[in-house]
Amino acid sequence: MIPFTDEELISPVKNTIEKVRPSLALDGGDIQFLAVKNGTVYVQLQGACVGCGSAGNTLKYGVERQLRMDIHPELTVINVPHGMENQIDSM
Template structure:
């Protein structure tokens, strides 16, 4: 087995491609060692002591190094952990945990509650996020979560390699906001939530 790596726009994150599916549906982010307890793989990566975020995508794992950590030392450790996991066909999640869901249960709350009167607008936003935005963001080692719509403002959260990326604000404001405003005239702004 061979693990490929790709750089991301975030210099602190690398995208690891094991050449096989990671998540069969959805995505999962681990932003702390405590959150990683649901996954032996995420926990092993956090156990290096040099990681601040682990993100599982459909066919990749993004890892964000702690400030000051050099990838030249961390990369071989992460590759070894990934190889051990995928070669042994170990489970991705601890049995009985809410591992295979896209949104961890403790984080299901929206930034704002959608008004039922805006259902058509919200449906259009979801369609654009799913068909146009998510594939591009996944290419950079991350994902985007919808967090609500109110008074023309769409609330989104960047995940994985995109979460701490220096260009994430530009992605939200110039890329995603422009796209949503073009196709959904009711959208006036996109904000990070």
């Protein structure tokens, strides 16, 4: 169980995303923070990351790994496809 509220996680999650953003930019990609719900971080990969075959690895071994090291080992990350931003509550 994650000992933080979703609201308490927002700032540290945003800081960690800013930390990994330069790595994504090296390959022409980007990432946008969307929300935290029940310990799950919702982001949207952008730029060259959209449709890239390595996007899943980027999320799992890049973004999620860094969030788990920086904040809490039970955090998970979900990439929200473009056009689905308003449906986070149903994911």
